[in-house]
Amino acid sequence: MIRHDPLAVRVAAIEPLSATLKRLTLESADGGALPIGSAGAHVSLILEGGDRPFRNAYSLVSMPGERGCYELIVRRTAGSRGGSAFIHERLGEGSVIGATVPHNLFPIQRHARKHLLIGGGIGITPLLSYLPALRQGGERLELHQISARDEVPLFENLLAPHAAHDVHVHAGRGALDLSALLARQPLGTHVYVCGPAALMDHVEAAAAALGWPASRVHRENFGAAGGDPFTLRLARSGREIAVGPDQSMLDALEAAGVPVPSLCRGGACGECLTKVTGGVPEHRDHYLTDLEKAEGALVMPCVSRAKNDLLVLDL
Template identity: 40%
Template sequence: MTVYESELVVEKKEFAADGVLALTLRHPLGEELPAWEPGAHVDVVLGPDLERQYSLCGDPADRTAWRIAVLREPDGRGGSAYVHEQLGQGGKVRVRGPRNHFALRPAPRYRFVAGGIGITPILPMLAAAEAAGAEWSLLYGGRSRGSMAFCEELSGYGDRVTIAPQDETGLLDLASVLDDLPEGTLVYCCGPGPLLDAVEARCPAGALHVERFEPKVQETGADTEFEVELARSGRTLTVPADVSVLDAVRGAGVEVLFSCTEGTCGTCETDVLEGDPDHRDSVLSDEEREAGETMLICVSRCRGKRLVLDL
């Protein structure tokens, strides 16, 4: 599958909250950008070995621009520092995508929960739920009101949005929105790992959809050696116990897109033609894992002795 990739221009760069910059990106020649749906993210190439994923948080109907928001992380790996300190208005940046592993499914009602910068993929979901005539509410938490992005934009939704800064209200009252969910309600949550874990503990099976910024801690068995057949390349590789499928494939000279190498971004998702993947990512849903039709080759392995991949 061909993935869109282009150099885009930073048309606008403005603070959406303390420590959060919103960037509006356009094509330098005014060309239309690919269509996207709420929950989608793009890969932003900030330099050699410096690539980050950011959720699209603008209007999907606007094909002329993409908006992202970047939280300044003092203890981060350099991506947010580059955006805040070096990528100026009028600057250019290479962008790839969009991809969507957090798509908004049709439902009569939704409960949205966001923590901090986790509001970014949720923001266009609210507009979509509103346009669909669904019943919905948002519980949005952060360290302080000043650190919470897009509060002014959210104010137009009235009392369906609850802004709950921790320094004013304490921890989010999840019970108030998640206990006794009406049948058919879907819950969408994005934010820090502890928030996602707490929401997961309260939601019935099948109701919850999350997007994680960090890998979910998982129990896995011992890593063992197995074979991978690359159907399109006509090659069979041995993947040692201490080597990832991604590294084995790249070591054999086969080009494949990848980014986070942590199983959180979905860039390296690959079709599985045969075999039983040992899923270790934080992206695929339970249904997708059960189907076994794709896997994230940066972290996932094989439950048996052999996999056949569409590479």
């Protein structure tokens, strides 16, 4: 059973890593032990910012199994919906905020013969927790981090505690031939990718072209949800809610005071699954089957949108 009541956590430390990146250390506000997070797990922070709370999901970069604190790395993005800006501008040491318990939709596949890890930019964060877990278990691995040229030293520093012959940092996508990388992997390898959607799509397509089983390709999604504005109509009340071009359906519903269960906020877990009674959804999730998407009777409001001006939800 999924626990929805939030934890109260205190910001124990904030470490600037660059002009746009900060490392946060969070401790239990009551001084007790925190619930355990496994490698690849994330928490959602509940940030009270002005007229509505922000709920942003961040991967744990602390050691798997750590109960004394959670460590996160947060990038302030130019297109921030408010959460990353709030963290960078308004959150200080000693602040008490809400957080969900850790949930893992991107776990290590323990039966893999080898683990191929591919990160793009800040997408390295879940993979940072993979490394100590895989090293401790004596697992065979290979990590490739792709970053902007000016951030190569930053990611080299982040990976320094795990540096070895199998950890590589590349300056830009052009510095790594992803198809060749996938082609030379031994049978039984699983690939894990986290980063911009274009990178993850490229890895999936390249793996499929090489005949990789889909079950051996894993991606982490926290999803961006921008697009043309549209209107939501709530079938049970007739109420209409506008969804802006840089706003997800889930954000718009929460801002309007309409409670919708959510967890990953990236179209992967199914927690916010909602029935559609009118209009045509534009599906962007990785949860519904192709048949369910074609039927158009369900939608994941955390990442998906509408193909027309009005979408009617069974709410």
